Amino acid sequence: MGAEEILCQLRDVVFGQGLAVLATTGCTTPYANLMAFAAAEDLRRLWFATPRATRKYANLRTDSRVALLIDNRANDIRDFDRAVAVTAVGRAVELAGTDADGPREQCLARHPQLADFLASPSCALFELRVAKYIVVSSFQHVSEVPMA
Amino acid sequence: MNLSRDIQQVEPRDGARFGGKALALANLCRRGFPLPETMCISVDAYWQFVRSAGLRERILLELHRKHFGDMRWEEIWDAALRIRSFFLRAPFPPVLAKELSTRLGECFGQRPVAVRASVPEEDNGKASFVGLHDSFLNVQGARAMLDRIRLVWASLWSDRALLYRQELGLDIERSAMAVVVQAMVAGDRSGVALSRDPQNARQAVVEAVYGLNEGLADGTVEPDRWLLDRRTGRVVAHHPPVRRQYAVRPVGTGTALRPLAKELADQPPLSAEQTRQVWNLARQAEQECGSPRDLEWTYREDQLFALQCRPATVLAPDDERSWYLNLKRSYGNLRQLHARITGELIPEMAAVAAALASVALADLPPALLADELRKRRVAVDHWRQVYRHAFIPFAHGVRLFAQVYNDMVKPQNPYEFLSLLADTGLWSVRRNQALQRLAHQANREGGALAALASDRLDRAPASFRLAVEGFLAEFGSMFDRLGIGEMRERHLADLLREFGRHPVRVPNASRRDLVAAFVGSFPATDRERANDLLELARTSYRLRDDDNLHLGQIEAELARAVRLARERLRLILGDRAASVPEEIIPLLLRDARETAVLPEPTTVAPPTSGQGESHPVAARQLVGEPAGPGLVSGVARVLTSPADFFSFQGGEILVCDTIDPNLSFVVPLAAGIVESQGGMLIHGAIIAWEYGLPCVTGIADATKLIPDGARVTVDGYLGSVTVETPPAQSPAAS
Numbered sequence: 001m002g003a004e005e006i007l008c009q010l011r012d013v014v015f016g017q018g019l020a021v022l023a024t025t026g027c028t029t030p031y032a033n034l035m036a037f038a039a040a041e042d043l044r045r046l047w048f049a050t051p052r053a054t055r056k057y058a059n060l061r062t063d064s065r066v067a068l069l070i071d072n073r074a075n076d077i078r079d080f081d082r083a084v085a086v087t088a089v090g091r092a093v094e095l096a097g098t099d100a101d102g103p104r105e106q107c108l109a110r111h112p113q114l115a116d117f118l119a120s121p122s123c124a125l126f127e128l129r130v131a132k133y134i135v136v137s138s139f140q141h142v143s144e145v146p147m148a
Numbered sequence: 149m150n151l152s153r154d155i156q157q158v159e160p161r162d163g164a165r166f167g168g169k170a171l172a173l174a175n176l177c178r179r180g181f182p183l184p185e186t187m188c189i190s191v192d193a194y195w196q197f198v199r200s201a202g203l204r205e206r207i208l209l210e211l212h213r214k215h216f217g218d219m220r221w222e223e224i225w226d227a228a229l230r231i232r233s234f235f236l237r238a239p240f241p242p243v244l245a246k247e248l249s250t251r252l253g254e255c256f257g258q259r260p261v262a263v264r265a266s267v268p269e270e271d272n273g274k275a276s277f278v279g280l281h282d283s284f285l286n287v288q289g290a291r292a293m294l295d296r297i298r299l300v301w302a303s304l305w306s307d308r309a310l311l312y313r314q315e316l317g318l319d320i321e322r323s324a325m326a327v328v329v330q331a332m333v334a335g336d337r338s339g340v341a342l343s344r345d346p347q348n349a350r351q352a353v354v355e356a357v358y359g360l361n362e363g364l365a366d367g368t369v370e371p372d373r374w375l376l377d378r379r380t381g382r383v384v385a386h387h388p389p390v391r392r393q394y395a396v397r398p399v400g401t402g403t404a405l406r407p408l409a410k411e412l413a414d415q416p417p418l419s420a421e422q423t424r425q426v427w428n429l430a431r432q433a434e435q436e437c438g439s440p441r442d443l444e445w446t447y448r449e450d451q452l453f454a455l456q457c458r459p460a461t462v463l464a465p466d467d468e469r470s471w472y473l474n475l476k477r478s479y480g481n482l483r484q485l486h487a488r489i490t491g492e493l494i495p496e497m498a499a500v501a502a503a504l505a506s507v508a509l510a511d512l513p514p515a516l517l518a519d520e521l522r523k524r525r526v527a528v529d530h531w532r533q534v535y536r537h538a539f540i541p542f543a544h545g546v547r548l549f550a551q552v553y554n555d556m557v558k559p560q561n562p563y564e565f566l567s568l569l570a571d572t573g574l575w576s577v578r579r580n581q582a583l584q585r586l587a588h589q590a591n592r593e594g595g596a597l598a599a600l601a602s603d604r605l606d607r608a609p610a611s612f613r614l615a616v617e618g619f620l621a622e623f624g625s626m627f628d629r630l631g632i633g634e635m636r637e638r639h640l641a642d643l644l645r646e647f648g649r650h651p652v653r654v655p656n657a658s659r660r661d662l663v664a665a666f667v668g669s670f671p672a673t674d675r676e677r678a679n680d681l682l683e684l685a686r687t688s689y690r691l692r693d694d695d696n697l698h699l700g701q702i703e704a705e706l707a708r709a710v711r712l713a714r715e716r717l718r719l720i721l722g723d724r725a726a727s728v729p730e731e732i733i734p735l736l737l738r739d740a741r742e743t744a745v746l747p748e749p750t751t752v753a754p755p756t757s758g759q760g761e762s763h764p765v766a767a768r769q770l771v772g773e774p775a776g777p778g779l780v781s782g783v784a785r786v787l788t789s790p791a792d793f794f795s796f797q798g799g800e801i802l803v804c805d806t807i808d809p810n811l812s813f814v815v816p817l818a819a820g821i822v823e824s825q826g827g828m829l830i831h832g833a834i835i836a837w838e839y840g841l842p843c844v845t846g847i848a849d850a851t852k853l854i855p856d857g858a859r860v861t862v863d864g865y866l867g868s869v870t871v872e873t874p875p876a877q878s879p880a881a882s
Contacts, residue, residue: 001215001848003765043763077204077321081212134768138212140868142769 006143010135013072013086014039014046018110020070022048026059037068038103038110044147046088046128047095047103049118057124064091068128080139090131090147100125151193151244152251155186165190167326168270172437172457179436181429181454185331187255191268191324193244194301198324201238207231207305208320213771213867214826214848221307221472222827223846225547226773228307229828233554233562235302240294248297249290252329256293259331260286260397262455263296265303266326269316270458277316278442278458279473280308281325285362286332286397293329299555301325308476311469333453334397335360335446337417339371341430342460344378344440351384352376354426356417359394361444361455362403366478369393369405372416376427383423388416393480405480418447425452433457471536475544479677482545482684489542489691493534497698500527504705509712517713518734524706525730535699543692546829549685556669556678561777563828566837567659568666568682572690575697576812576831577655577838579623583813587647589615597648601641616640626810629704630790631711639794643813650798652816653839692829697809713737767853767871773826774867775833776843780820781872786856787814801862803854807832815839820862822869824850844869 022035033056037048046068050057060066071085095103104118104125117123133145158166158174166174170188177183198204210227219227265281282303284296303309304325309316317323339356355364355371363369370389377384391413393405418426426445429452433441440460446453477485504524512520546569553565589612590596599608605616620636627636663682670678713733717725721736728736785800787793793811796802802818806825812835815821819841823832826846836843842864847853854860854871861870 003762006765007763077208080205080209138214138771139209140769140771140866142767142870144766144768145763146766147763 001137001141001143006135006137007145009084009137010043010086010133010145013070013084013135014043014088017070017072020048020068022056023067023069024056024059024063025065026062027055031055031059035068036107036111036114037070038106040106043133044130045103046130047107047125048128049107049114049123049125051120051122052124053122060092060094060126064093066090066092066128083137085136087134087136088128088130088132089134090129092126092128095125095127103127150190151196151247152187152189154255155183155188158188164268165192165326167191167266167268167328169264169266169456169458170326170328173328173454175436176433176454176457179432181433182452183330184333184453184455185255187251187329188266189248189297189327189329191326193248193297194304194324194326196241196244197238197298197301200241200244201234203234203238204320206234210234211305211310211320213773214846216310216313218848219846220826221311222829223773224310225307226826226828228305228310229550229554229562231305232299232302232551233559235298236554236558237560238298240298245294249294252290252293256329256331258288260288261293262330262332263287263293263300264328264330264456265300266328267304267316268324268326277309277312279476280312280316281306285360285403297327297329300327308473311472330455332397333446333448333455335448335453337422338446338455339364339417339426339444341426341443341445342440343427343430343434343443344460345375346460348375350378352378352427352430354418354423354430356423356426357394358391358408358412358417359396359406360403361395361446362478363393363395363405363480366481368478368480368484369395372418374418374423376423378431381424381427381431383420386416422447422452429454475541475547477541477545477548479548479681479684482542482548482688485538485542486545486684486687489538493538494698497531497702500531501698501701501705504702509709514716514737517709517716518737521706521709521713521730521734521737524702524709528703528706531699531702539691539699543688543829545688546685546692549681549688552681553666557666563774563837564662565685566828566834567656568662569686569689570656570659570838572686574690574835574838575694576809576815576835579626580652580655580813580816582619582623583643583647584652584816586615586619587644587652590644591648597641597645600637600644603637605637625701625704628708629700629810630808631707632790639791642794646796646798646817650817652798653841654816655838656840689834692834694809700810769871770847770850770853770869772822772844772847772850772867772869773828774864775823775828775845776821776836776841776864778820778840778842778864779861780842780864781859781861782819784822784854784856784858784860784871786851786854788851801860803850803856803860804832805851806830807835809835815841820864822847822850822854822860822862824848 018036019034020037022033024031035048037046039046068088069085071083073079073083107118108115130147132147135143135145155174155177158170163171166188173183173186210230262283262285264283267277267281270277282300287293287296304323309318337356337358338361339354342353345351345353354374354376357364357369357371364371372389373387374383375385376382391408394408395403396406397403429445430441430443433443442458442460443454444456446455507520509517509520550565554562593609593612596608596612599605600616605613624636627633627639632639667675667678710730710733714725717728717736782799782801784803785796787796787802787804790811793814796814796817798817799819801820801822802814803822806823809831812831815835816839821832821836821841821843823845824847827833830845833843833845842862844862844864844867847869859872
């Protein structure tokens with residue numbers, strides 16, 4: 001599988017999906033959540049929001065290292081052949097002030113239904129600065145795309 | 149749901165459940181054609197079997213190891229072999245087994261039957277997929293019938309079917325296989341009839357052999373062939389063959405060839421009246437079905453039976469795929485081929501190579517060198533064709549053995565059969581053993597290697613000098629074939645140094661326990677046949693590895709002439725001589741003035757992606773085919789040119805596009821092998837198996853994706869290679 005095809009798969013999944021599974025650590029126990037997210041055009045940054053009174057927020061404040069799994073499975077037999085899973089690995093940084101304006105717009109454009117959620121003072125906006133993507137296709141083909 | 153029906157109960161609307169073959173036979177039955185007793189098993193039975201064993205998911209995974217378009221035929225065969233193994237080892241759901249065996253017992257008892265594939269896609273009566281799926285003859289008893297039925301189901305995913313997957317519309321979610329079980333008619337004369345000759349629309353064809361049809365179908369028994377005028381039924385031509393053998397139903401299973409009695413060999417299998425009767429049957433079938441038919445028939449004591457009836461269409465013309473289908477040979481056919489290869493072709497090739505080698509090319513004037521070049525090109529082209537049409541089909545005899553072995557032994561590892569083929573005296577293994585002996589000798593005799601490396605063999609101890617000369621006399625042509633003949637002493641010294649420095653693997657011995665289990669799996673009456681088949685497979689396996697060396701000698705002679713011609717052209721053209729196409733060289737040699745107008749070679753820039761921002765992509769885990777069981781980690785050594793192989797160091801993981809037999813001296817030094825070329829029967833896989841090395845083949849672009857010097861893990865069980873990222877490149881977050 002060529003580099004261009006892998007990059008194509010990466011973009012298709014990242015821009016084609018609205019939800020992903022965020023893995024955090026923090027308080028010694030691994031934790032995972034389904035999250036809405038949006039992506040920067042250059043793939044170097046991903047954004048997601050979370051209420052502050054959550055376990056994942058606490059985790060993120062304790063340890064900023066995260067993994068975000070994005071996939072396009074259809075939950076049928078063809079998944080083993082057709083599904084592509086992308087894991088973004090990097091550090092999540094909470095955005096504040098004017099730094100958050102652009103990313104918030106991006107999230108709203110992708111998920112307009114989250115307008116109230118994103119506007120809430122109790123909601124924190126995070127930027128995942130991607131160190132690398134791990135792209136898995138055809139069940140076992142694994143490639144790494146460094147972003148740093 | 150009723151899973152089976154007598155042929156009389158199959159109706160025109162049942163094609164999707166019982167397949168095209170059942171539908172065609174039911175049509176003939178309704179119209180009063182003479183048929184043997186026939187039972188049809190619907191696709192629902194296939195679905196029950198496949199679903200209960202989770203085979204859909206396993207087939208899907210198997211077929212997506214890599215893009216189908218990137219798979220070589222050998223890889224497709226490997227995938228089909230693994231899928232067949234799934235079917236062989238999957239348990240029959242008890243309820244399904246009970247229902248089918250009860251019905252088969254009621255219908256046929258202990259009478260022998262033929263078990264045939266019936267594909268729903270053929271039910272439109274227009275398409276025909278002859279030879280893509282399996283049929284089995286002379287099967288007795290419900291248990292044996294169930295075993296054969298599962299193999300007919302497996303043949304939905306045969307290598308031939310996978311090649312024609314688009315025409316067949318093969319789809320894991322929709323495709324299924326029905327089965328026709330038919331009482332065997334022990335015909336004394338059999339054949340096929342085409343109601344319209346594909347070559348001449350005004351004629352029909354009748355072909356006939358003595359005994360059963362099997363010899364005709366697999367090409368081992370040549371038939372009598374009649375051409376008839378379709379309008380009048382008059383015989384236009386009769387082409388009698390040399391009649392030697394006929395196929396019979398033996399006591400055990402399958403069919404066997406017997407010599408034909410002289411009184412039968414002297415007369416055609418059909419009288420004029422019988423030929424006309426067969427033609428009439430085919431003609432009526434065409435009238436009933438509305439299009440030309442390909443009818444399989446048999447006579448038993450003057451009673452004519454129709455056995456199969458399909459549309460007289462041929463698969464889409466495609467020379468390459470037709471050639472591949474032709475590689476599937478019967479035991480009898482392989483025996484004939486073996487006799488021709490060893491008795492006729494190899495001696496002839498050796499003589500041709502020797503004659504070419506004896507020509508003193510350097511003494512030839514330009515015009516004669518040009519003639520010699522053309523002559524050698526003709527010889528190479530000729531022998532490549534011979535290689536394609538005789539050597540490769542014979543080498544694929546291993547496939548026949550693999551299938552029989554897996555059918556009889558049902559091993560967990562579908563490649564276990566390879567363990568019975570080890571230690572056959574491969575040329576490359578003999579060469580490696582000679583290298584090892586020479587390395588030991590060099591270690592014992594001080595100064596030997598230094599003398600060899602500095603081209604001063606005359607200064608080496610006499611015994612070592614003699615041993616080296618003996619080695620070069622027997623195996624030295626490998627350096628010429630690699631185009632490094634001038635440096636052969638230096639390369640040999642590098643190699644011996646490495647052989648002497650590291651422990652070298654020794655080849656596996658043939659597994660006597662497995663041989664005994666294989667032969668013992670046959671009934672006592674068939675054990676001689678089992679031994680014969682194993683012997684044929686061992687010969688086929690050895691030739692698979694060695695035969696290209698014979699062709700290689702002739703190709704090396706062409707290369708020698710081209711090299712010399714280029715050297716002469718270099719005097720006129722300078723460096724441009726190296727890029728002159730071979731076919732132009734003779735012209736330039738004859739008329740040196742033309743060299744003045746030789747155009748400068750044009751270079752084409754590599755295409756760009758045309759995309760915006762790009763990112764580097766690094767392989768982490770690559771999937772190919774498991775070609776040698778084992779798990780090993782080590783440093784990857786990526787080899788891209790023959791000279792690289794001489795710097796390979798013991799204990800490294802060999803990564804290359806393909807291993808030429810001339811280069812496989814590195815294998816006993818390697819810890820594992822990764823190859824771009826795929827398939828279990830390629831040289832690299834054969835030799836890795838021989839030495840018991842973890843091996844993964846069929847990873848496209850392995851030499852580009854795996855960095856030289858990277859630490860990798862080769863998983864020869866699952867067929868994957870993991871590239872371990874150097875710590876310096878690890879991102880903080882990983």
